[in-house]
Amino acid sequence: MSRLAPLFEKLKQEGRRAVVPYLVAGDPNEALTVPLMHALVDAGADTIEVGVPFSDPIAEGTTIQKAHERELEGGTSHKPTHALLA
Numbered sequence: 503m504s505r506l507a508p509l510f511e512k513l514k515q516e517g518r519r520a521v522v523p524y525l526v527a528g529d530p531n532e533a534l535t536v537p538l539m540h541a542l543v544d545a546g547a548d549t550i551e552v553g554v555p556f557s558d559p560i561a562e563g564t565t566i567q568k569a570h571e572r573e574l575e576g577g578t579s580h581k582p583t584h585a586l587l588a
Contacts, residue, residue: 509548521546526553526569 513520523542527535535552542550553566560567 506549513548520548522549522551523547524551524553524566526566526573528573529569530572 510520525535525538525542529535539550539552553569
C-alpha cells in the first residue's frame, strides 16, 4: 500500500482535495529547504513534492526551470547534505 493512500482516503471522506505544493530542493538555498517544508505544512500542505535539481528540466515551466538552474549553480546535488535528509 502507498504511504499516501490513507491521506487520499481521508481527504476523499472529507470531500476535499489535497494541497500539494512543489519546491526544488535547495531553492533559494539549501539552508532554507527544510524550514520551507515545515512552513508549507504549517500553512496547510497535505504533502509536498520536492524536485531534485537536474540540468535539463525541459518538461517544466520557466519558473521551475530557473529554480533548477539556480540550484545547480549554487552547488545543490543529489547527495544528501542535510542531517535530516541523510
